[in-house]
Amino acid sequence: xxxxxxxxxxxxxxxxxxITARVLLRQDLVERHAELVAALQTAIxxxxxxxxxxxxxxxxxxxxxxxxxxxxxxxxxxxxxFKGIGKRGWSDLLKQxxxxxxxxxxxxxxxxxxxxxxxxxxxxxxxxxAMTVEQARQLEERLDLTQWSQIxxxxxxxxxxxPTAPKSSVAGGIxxxxxxxxxxxxxxASPDQFSLDG
Numbered sequence: 001x002x003x004x005x006x007x008x009x010x011x012x013x014x015x016x017x018x019i020t021a022r023v024l025l026r027q028d029l030v031e032r033h034a035e036l037v038a039a040l041q042t043a044i045x046x047x048x049x050x051x052x053x054x055x056x057x058x059x060x061x062x063x064x065x066x067x068x069x070x071x072x073x074x075x076x077x078x079x080x081x082f083k084g085i086g087k088r089g090w091s092d093l094l095k096q097x098x099x100x101x102x103x104x105x106x107x108x109x110x111x112x113x114x115x116x117x118x119x120x121x122x123x124x125x126x127x128x129x130a131m132t133v134e135q136a137r138q139l140e141e142r143l144d145l146t147q148w149s150q151i152x153x154x155x156x157x158x159x160x161x162x163p164t165a166p167k168s169s170v171a172g173g174i175x176x177x178x179x180x181x182x183x184x185x186x187x188x189a190s191p192d193q194f195s196l197d198g
Contacts, residue, residue, distance in 0.1 A: 016084040017161050021154035022077045029073050036066045080151050081128040082158035090159050125155050
C-alpha cells in the first residue's frame with residue numbers, strides 16, 4: 001500500500017511560476033524591416049510587369065534580404081524573465097499601492113494604483129535582468145505601450161498564474177487525427193481477400 005501523501009510532500013513539490021517576455025526594444029529595426037518589405041513588394045511588382053520571375057528577377061534577392069533581417073531582429077530581442085513572488089508577497093505589494101479615490105471613481109473594482117504598482121511589481125518579480133524600482137519606472141517611461149504591456153503581462157502571469165493544468169489542444173488534435181488515419185488505413189488495407197487458389 002503506497003504511503004499517504006503528507007503536507008510536507010505537497011509543500012516540497014511547489015515551484016514558483018516562471019514566465020519570459022521577449023521584447024524588441026529597438027524601434028529602428030522595425031522601421032528598417034518596413035523599408036525592406038516595401039522594397040520586396042516593389043521587386044515583386046517589377047518582376048511581374050517584366051515577366052521575369054522565372055529567370056530569377058529581383059524578388060528572390062529582396063525576399064532573402066527580408067528573411068536575413070528578420071533573423072537579426074530575432075537576435076536583437078531581449079528576454080525579461082519573471083518569477084512569482086508568492087501570494088503573500090503579491091498581497092503585501094498591493095496593500096502598499098492602493099488605488100486613489102479618483103481612480104476608484106473611474107474603476108470601482110480596481111485593486112491597485114496603476115500609476116505606481118506596475119513598476120514596483122515588475123522590479124520585485126523580474127529575475128533577469130534584475131532591476132531596481134527606479135530602473136523599472138525608467139523602463140515604463142521609455143517603452144511604448146506594446147512593449148511595456150508585454151513585460152507587464154508576463155509579470156502578472158508569473159504572479160497570478162493560471163488555474164487550469166497546461167494542456168495542448170493542438171497536440172491532442174494531431175494525435176486524434178493520426179489515430180483516425182491509422183484506423184482508416186488499416187481497415188482499407190484489410191478487406192476480405194478473394195482466394196486466387198479457387
